[in-house]
Amino acid sequence: xxxxxxxxxxxxxxxxxxxxxxxxxxxxxxxxxxxxxxxxxxxxxxxxxxxxxxxxxxxxxxxxxxxxxxxxxxxxxxxxxxxxxxxxxxxxxxxxxxxxxxxxxxxxxxxxxxxxxxxxxxxxxxxxxxxxxxxxxxxxxxxxxxxxx
Numbered sequence: 001x002x003x004x005x006x007x008x009x010x011x012x013x014x015x016x017x018x019x020x021x022x023x024x025x026x027x028x029x030x031x032x033x034x035x036x037x038x039x040x041x042x043x044x045x046x047x048x049x050x051x052x053x054x055x056x057x058x059x060x061x062x063x064x065x066x067x068x069x070x071x072x073x074x075x076x077x078x079x080x081x082x083x084x085x086x087x088x089x090x091x092x093x094x095x096x097x098x099x100x101x102x103x104x105x106x107x108x109x110x111x112x113x114x115x116x117x118x119x120x121x122x123x124x125x126x127x128x129x130x131x132x133x134x135x136x137x138x139x140x141x142x143x144x145x146x147x148x149x
Contacts, residue, residue: 007036010054011046021045035104038130048129055127061106064126066090066136075099078119081141087111090136091119092126102126104133 008026011017017025017040029039037055040046048065056063075091078099084090088104089111099119103111106125116123128136 005058007054007058010058011040011050014050014054016046016050016054035130041129041131048132051129052127055129059106059125059127061125061127064092064102064128066102066128066132069102071136071140076140079115080118081137081143083115083118084137084141085134087114088130088133089115090128090133090140091115095124098122098124100124100126102128102133102136104128104130 005013008017008022012019012022025036025039025043025045028034028043029036032039034042037046037051041048041051048067052063052065069092071090072093075093079089079091079101090102092100092102094100099115099121101112101115101123103125104127105111106127112123112125
């Protein structure tokens, strides 16, 4: 079930963030354009686990910890690096005919529809913070010539 509450409101209700910290983060966000969740993580104002829970509640989908979950190679092969980066998603695993995909914004119907067209199957939407999604993209879709250690 999705909620119309903003992320900051949810974090305040959960007492995961002070009103002063939220005001400071919103001021920085207005100048930077950065997503609030990513900014709060960067400023170490909230814990990643708490942020995932708030995003899951806000978006009405399951949250995933991409530092723990390892995408299946066959799922990764279904979405190109360019698509993953442009659409802000990481394919996680195949479950029956459905592909589980972690999105920055699982409610963006245009993005979800594009992934479904690209993979030719239905998609189960999951969510993770933007920084987690882009870190996973870099880990699982490294640029050509780049070697991981």
